Amino acid sequence: MxxxxxxxxxxxxxxxxxxxxxxxxxxxxxxxxxxxxGLLSSVKDDKGNIYDQGTHIPVTTGIQEVDDILFNFENNEIQWHHFQRLETGNYFAGSWDLETQTIDARKLNKDVYHIGIGEFLSSVLPSSAIDIETYLEETLGPTFYENLAKPVISKLYGKDVDKKRLSTNTSINYFGANRVKAFDENLTRILKQHPEIDKKLGFHKSSEYDTYLKENNFSMPYYFYPNTDxxxxxxxxxxxxxxxxxxxxxxxxxxxxxxxxxxxxxxxxxxxxxxxxxxxxxxxxxxxxxxxxxxxxxxxxxPTFRTAYILHATFDKPLNNNKSHYLWNWDPSSEIFRITLYDNLRTEKTHSVSAEVLRDKSEAEFTLNEGVEDLRNMGLVAEDASIQSGFVQQIENTFPVPxxxxxxxxxxxxxxxxxxxxxxxxxxxxxxxxxxxxxxxxxxxxxxxxxxx
Known part of the structure; x- marks a missing residue:
């Protein structure tokens, strides 16, 4: 045998x-x-509302044998809500961009932006730096690194972490800190023809990324989520x-x-x-x-691991976003870095949300009130909406510091x-x-x- x-x-x-x-x-x-x-599990609050332990949206691999295992079940045990485009967005400098997760450098102070643009366009040589700080300073330029990428890395891995100790070559994701939006759509398309600029300049819309995949004969992904669970x-x-x-x-x-x-x-x-x-x-x-x-x-x-605090909350009114499946928050004013919007993922409408924060073990625990206040300040939760149920889930040893x-x-x-x-x-x-x-x-x-x- x-x-x-x-x-x-x-x-x-x-x-x-x-x-x-x-x-x-x-x-x-x-x-x-x-x-x-593993981490792909769900939890319930005391009212029976269901949340996930982080943002996990199953996606096809493009390999038929694997995708049949992942998404085809006899007797249709799972009623899927499926969609081809994963709608995301990001919050930065006090406003939302619901087209992409990439930070928009044009939201910076005008003088800072102009200095950053000069450095960005001058940095067209590939970087061989092995630490992420030097790599991003050599590719994005010192100004965009300091004002855009560095706050993201600090939010993920701690404000006191030595950025020169963080590796460039690692499977651990920096969640897009190495790309920015910096120009209008037409100029972006032209500039992305340069291979080094293409690596650091993001698309303006998710539809442009879809076009890129089709033009390069990549298989188009499909995303799935259980309709009521x-x-x-x-x-x-x-x-x-x-x-x-x-x-x-x-x-x-x-x-x-x-x-x-x-x-x-x-x-x-x-x-x-x-x-x-x-x-x-x-x-x-x-x-x-x-x-x-x-x-x-x-x-x-x-390794040093970060502790995840996941706020799970359900409100009595819909959230002020009926489009995005999940969101990124790159604004330094809030520790929340990722948000899951369940009403847009499944047909069952519960007005539920999960929001993730990373802290060191030595720091104070993240509280439900802190999280709800942050969501209100971002304009995601209506001022007159009341929380119906919720809690904060604490998970040790989630993200290793890379x-x-x-x-x-x-x-x-x-x-x-x-x-x-x-x-x-x-x-x-x-x-x-x-x-x-x-x-x-x-x-x-x-x-x-x-x-x-």
Whole structure:
């Protein structure tokens, strides 16, 4: 009997287990938590309103076999609200731009803007800087870095973080801090023909990005969200699909020890003392745990993690935005950086919203009143709207601060693990190769196919 072990029960692990069940007689998915799904889970308040643990909007990968796993269910267990364009926007300098998440430099003081434009247009050489501060100063220019990008990075990773320690080359996303809007639409189209300016100059509208994808023969993405529920419903149906195919899912369990011979994993011992013989290990958990289980050298670097505070609230009146699926807030006046608008994601109208804040462990907890006040100040919640229910969810160790040391440790540990065993596939965000979920799933699919061939 050919056996494969999948470690890590997030969407990547679940999808991989279904793909691998087509190739292996037995697939065992091992998850150390109490449930699979990772951060893609939903919560309820005391009135039964449903919110997600962050902004998670499932999107197609462009790979038919993967998308069939993710979005096609027998008997239509999920009634999808699906859309081709993901509507977003951003708040900066006291006003909203509902066309793109990219900061508009034209909102700066006129004198500052003109200085910044000169630097921006003069910076047309590629940068080889390995820290994000130097990289952005050399590409955006010092003025736009100081007034546009730096406040974003401070909001995400802490105002006291040494920006020169933050890595340029990392899978951890800077959420668009490396691009700006700076000119009118016609001039932007002309300037984006220059390859270096194209890297740092954003589109004015999401429709322009759609046109770019079509012109370059990229597959157009489709986005999905459960019509009357949260994203955890998607996870539940993926679990049902995996189990219906015979995937065995074990929670509250870790890989305790890896046994190998001649550079190939023969078996693993689980924390429940079971020993499982295996032909392949698909690892979508942090590689450091596999290195520990295999008694391999570990590049010891303890990353700094940010604590996420997610405000979940429901109001008695609709929000003042009936267009956007989610929003970014780049204004330094508020710590909120991302907002999910559920009325625009699903047909069930509850006037619910989630807003995310990142703080250090040592800082005070973010409160519901703080968050609601920020949403009112941004004009998102009407002044006469009353909060009906809500709470603040605290999640430790969510966003790692992407220092150069973190990037180096991630790369070294990945290389050590993949070099040690010929039959291990290291995937997921923890591989250090990508951050966005659809990219993670593409890599997983390619890894599995390449190994099979």
């Amino acid at each position: 050919k056996t494969c072990i999948v470690v890590g029960g997030g969407v990547c692990g679940l999808t991989a287990s279904i793909l691998l069940k087509k190739r292996y007689d037995r697939v065992l998915l091992v998850e150390q938590g109490t449930a699979v799904g 949260g994203v955890q419903l998607w996870i539940s149906e993926l679990v049902n699909k995996a189990q219906a195919l015979g995937v065995e899912i074990i929670t509250n369990t870790q890989v305790k020890k890896i046994f190998e011979s001649n550079g190939k994993i023969d078996s693993v011992e689980l924390s429940n003392s079971d020993v499982i013989n295996t032909e392949l290990v698909f690892w979508s958990a942090p590689p450091v745990f596999a290195l520990h289980a295999g008694e391999l050298p570990i590049h010891s670097y303890r 220092t150069k040391e973190f990037a180096e440790a991630t790369e070294v540990n990945y290389q050590t693990l993949t070099s040690a065993y010929s039959n291990i596939l290291v995937s997921g965000r923890f591989s250090g190769r990508c951050w966005l979920l659809h990219d993670v799933l593409r890599f997983a699919y390619e890894d599995i196919n390449n190994y099979a061939n």
